[in-house]
Amino acid sequence: MTLPMNSANQKNFLAPILDKLEETNFVTWHQQALFTIKGQNLKDHIIEGKVPAKFESEETTTTGKISSIYSEWMQQDYNMCFWFLASVDSSFKNRIIHCKSALEIWQKLQDYSAESTKTKIKQLKITKKKNLTISEYLSKIKKIADSLIAIDFQLSHEDYIEIICEGCQKSFLAASAYPN
Template identity: 25%
Template sequence: MAAQNPDMQTPSSDFSRAGVQSGVATQSQLPSPIQLPTGFFNNTLKLDESNYVLWKGQVLAALVGGGYEDFIYGTTQPPPLFLDDLSQVPNPDHKLWHRTDKSVMSFLFSSLSPEPLSQVVCCTSAHAVWESLKQRFESSSTTRVINLRTQMQQVKKEGKTMQQYINTVKMFADQLSAIGETVQYKDYIWYLLEGLPMEYDPIVTAVYSRPDQPSIEEIQNLLLNFDLRVEKRHVSDCVLPQVQLSSLTSNAGT
């Protein structure tokens, strides 16, 4: 049985999930409290500058699955403050609607890293939080794509191990994919090979000369194996003269 997140509680009720009529939710139409698996927030991807598309898909799946999409899309409005204008009796659904909206806000806040959270923490509704994040991350996607591609093109192996270099190239490719800009195979291979120093030209030539299309993983393994051979050769070149010098010194003393 799914465990209820303590941060997402709203008053318990047997409310059904009928559609919202005229944009105003009534007691029979408000969704039940959010039910999430134990440890959900421990495994939730936190929104940052690089993963908006992934974060959005994850959050939407949880909220739509729970029947809360009207709160983030702004298609539901709070019920009247009073049951009727004459009696001025407080409408319990009004308070319940706001508590449900706050619980959805709490859910959104819990899925944000500190920087985006600081920019929406003053929002007064779940819809306002959702729209603020949408405007920030979707409107800047074109500029971010250009910046990420430029940075990816400028990556060099200099000062990095081959694994570190491969991880750096992959990091930029993953960040582009996270905002909906998938890096094509030929582009990825070009980025990966163009940042290598001249000593890797034999591998670059071999890859470009192949009649088939080797997988990215195969090319990365070729680079790692070649790098290992280069490293061993450098070690041998350093150790051998030292051994010879030690031998000469020893012979001279006898």
């Protein structure tokens, strides 16, 4: 389903991404968003410095006559903003509702992903076994690691083992090294 735009030379916009952006699906949502944006030939809207000139000449600047290219571009940008809002979960709408352009929304979502990665890495490093069974502890670590994968951050096997060992109490590691 497409949303028609007024003039024949403007882009048709695809329906919002059905799998709305949430905490756990940034990578897949991001990929779908990029395919949609590139497929509609609108990538310039998420690249800084690509806005066309508002006026075509000094004369039109003086008269205040806005160029048709700029007007079309702005209409596409507003449609992209609508599309972004329709493609994210309500928790993300609050983060981007005050953005004025598709570029600003895109940058906010990228920043959120980077911040989320840092937070989850810290969370991994401070997670301790404490009174959990080893199965519960490993499950907790795996859940955090899986959430990192969902935002395109892959832990190496060595890092994974190091995090697990750091979170275990020394007495547990000593006991597991010498089974009865």
